[in-house]
Amino acid sequence: MSPPPKPQEASSPPQSASMIKGASLLIILQLASRLITFVANQLLLRYLTAPLLGLSTQLEVYYLSVLFFARESLRVAIQRQGSVGSTTKGSDAARVESQAVVNLGYLAIALGSVVSLVLGWMYLAFPSGAAVSTPYLVESLYLYGLAAMVELLSEPCFVLMQMRLQFGTRAAAESIATFLRCIVVFGSAVWASTQQTDIGVLPFALGQMTYGASLLLVYLISGYQLASKIGFSILPKAVSTKDGRFWGSYFDRQTMSLAGSMMAQSVVKHLLTQGDTFLVSLLATAEVQGAYALANNYGGLLARLLFQPVEESSRSYFSRLLLSPTAGDGEKQSSKPSPAVNEAKQNLGTLLRLYILLSSIIINIGPFAAPPLLAIVAGKRWIGSGAGDVLAAYCFYIPFLALNGLTESFVASVATEAEVHQQSGWMGAFSVAFAASAFLFMWVFPLGAIGLVLANIINMACRIVWSGAFIKRYFKKHGVDFEIKTLLPEGSVTFSLATAILLKQLKVLDSAEDQPIKSLIKVAASAVPLLLLILFFERRFILECLHSIRGRKAAKQ
Incomplete structure (x- = not known):
């Protein structure tokens, strides 16, 4: 079996700019459509x-x-x-x-x-x-x-x-x-x-x-x-070629082979992704299912709105930048990294750091803002069903969901058939861990829908660890050192923890149902200093991101 070819030398600036423009367009238009859906859902909840x-x-x-x-x-x-x-x-x-x-x-x-x-x-x-x-x-x-x-x-x-x-x-x-x-x-x-x-x-x-x-x-x-x-x-x-590339003169053999290899992984991945709905239907009452569905719809709004378009565009971008074969023996590549590999490392690292930065804000503000927001948009009837507490717990799950989506998008872009089979095996192990965690938190310790959120966090954490290890091996094989610790924002986690403690001391959630507006004002007042501190300590990184986007726009022009 022949070794994988090296990634192409680099993606052209127009191609990178096209990916960024495409992701931006998807985000903007999906924002509009999601807002319409959001308003309609609020009316429908009545x-x-x-x-x-x-x-x-x-x-x-x-x-x-x-x-x-x-x-x-x-x-x-x-x-x-x-x-x-x-x-x-x-x-x-x-x-x-x-x-x-x-x-x-x-x-x-x-x-x-x-x-x-x-x-x-x-x-x-x-x-x-x-x-x-x-x-x-x-x-x-x-x-x-x-x-x-x-x-x-x-x-x-x-x-x-x-x-x-x-x-x-x-x-x-x-x-x-x-x-x-x-x-x-x-x-x-x-x-x-x-x-x-x-x-x-x-x-x-x-x-x-x-x-x-x-x-x-x-x-x-x-x-x-x-x-x-x-x-x-x-x-x-029918498509006619001289190299026998197409099966039955219709279907590309190489693409069908890779799709077949990914099919088993897709089944396991989907069961893990939608396993929460399967389990909540088996282990919970209809009322608990409704509360979890509402929390999942609201909590997943950010993931569907922002993270999903970025992940899909990233998958297309890395697939073209690091054009890989459908099979390979994983032999060590040249010790000198290509420009494409360096570009991939830089862009993946930037996206991951942005995700972590945004996650530090979500887990700090989200759990306190979720119940009063839900009381306003859905009514106190849904707060009484426990949906507010489930949505607050879901805010801790969103960062894991986002990081897993991005890292698995990169894996899907560059993994060989052998690596896809290996990932499928690990996915099966993670599904067992997920089911065991869900049974523990929902049946042994009857935490209801919150227990299902905790099981999801464990599932995503396992998948992130595997994808992170794969990414490190991939870049090391191509002569680049991908350091995970460099992705951590400077001081953001500390400030987020301090703000969360402050909100807890203010007892924001005590008045979330009866005085939701007052609770949101407290949350907003504590969020402003946090955002300003993050902007100050991360100013260099944010400026680099802005300069990078402007540079690609100039290159396209």
């Missing part, structure tokens, strides 16, 4: 009970599971095969590569049709008590499955846009789809309330169907325009 919210979360997990198992490993593998929009390729090569990517996208549709049927049957075969008594449950499940398949129909065009760095298309599609979903969900819920009709979770199912159809329409329009311009088809079409 018409929901905790058991209904918990049941809607179960159906959403079914929907996300179909999408994840059908497309995640293919998406990662396709990103690893390189950009199809390079100006160094001729028009014929660009046409072949574009058609190859489109063909691979149709595999997700085939996989999704099987997964949706299997998971749907399993859900109906083992329903929970709350699910049995909910009206229109079966119809809602069918709509969720159909919505997943409709969204998967857009996958060929999606992977094409992703490979050509067309971030604007994705941002527009998701923004339009999110806006229309909010209208349908809220409108149908209000209609049912005015008609005094109990339709269960049917509004969520109708909204998800609208979301999938909107995505499909936008991607089909963009994909058809691009296909007409370059000269390929958005339908499956």
Whole structure:
């Protein structure tokens, strides 16, 4: 087996700037769509009970599971095969590569049709008590499955846009789809309330169907325009080459091999990611499920809004910068690091330090601000359900969630097939640790949803340690020393701890339910000095980040 080739010498400044611009565009437009969703959810909470919210979360997990198992490993593998929009390729090569990517996208549709049927049957075969008594449950499940398949129909065009760095298309599609979903969900819920009709979770199912159809329409329009311009088809079409690269003249052998290797890891990873919902449905009442679902929705808002676009853009960026093969024997590379490796180390270190800096603020302010904020936006009824305490605990989980997402994005960008198999084995071990922790905290020590948050923290901590060790080995193999201790902000942790102690002494949470505004004022007053101190002690690092962004913009111009 041949050793992995060295990473390419460097990414061009325009490419780096394109990645930054793409991530920024995704963040800005997703911010707008998330704000719309947030407002709609606040209005919707007035018409929901905790058991209904918990049941809607179960159906959403079914929907996300179909999408994840059908497309995640293919998406990662396709990103690893390189950009199809390079100006160094001729028009014929660009046409072949574009058609190859489109063909691979149709595999997700085939996989999704099987997964949706299997998971749907399993859900109906083992329903929970709350699910049995909910009206229109079966119809809602069918709509969720159909919505997943409709969204998967857009996958060929999606992977094409992703490979050509067309971030604007994705941002527009998701923004339009999110806006229309909010209208349908809220409108149908209000209609049912005015008609005094109990339709269960049917509004969520109708909204998800609208979301999938909107995505499909936008991607089909963009994909058809691009296909007409370059000269390929958005339908499956045979690709002829002399090197036997394609299986059956349709699918890239190397990409399919890597996707197959990642499939087992994807299953374990998804079970770990959505395992909290599975376990809370088994070990908790419907009311506890609803409280956890609300805390998860609010607590995960920052992760979905900011961290997810950064992680996806980083995965694309590092995949191209450190273009790796799908297999290798891990032999030691040249002792002299390439410019691309140095650039990767610098950018990864910067992102990790920014994440840690932001995390120090979240774990300091979040637990004290969460209960009064929830009392304002969701009402005191939800505070009484325990959702405020769960959301406060969730704030400690967010930093682990963010760091794990970024480190695993880097691993997915550069890992060989052998390393992917190794990671899958460790993922299995971490899943056992997660299940044991959840059982301990939720059953032996009945902490309810808070216990599930603690189990999630243990799970993420294990995965971060493994990814961190992998990153150190990777850079050491390429002649670069990646020091974890250099990522720690100067003094930020100390000031965060001091501020948290101050807020505890002020007994902010004692008046969170009755006087939420007063509690938030206390939190804000203590947060201002903390932010000023962090800006002062981290001024050099922040200025370096700003100069780096300006330099890339100038290079692009």
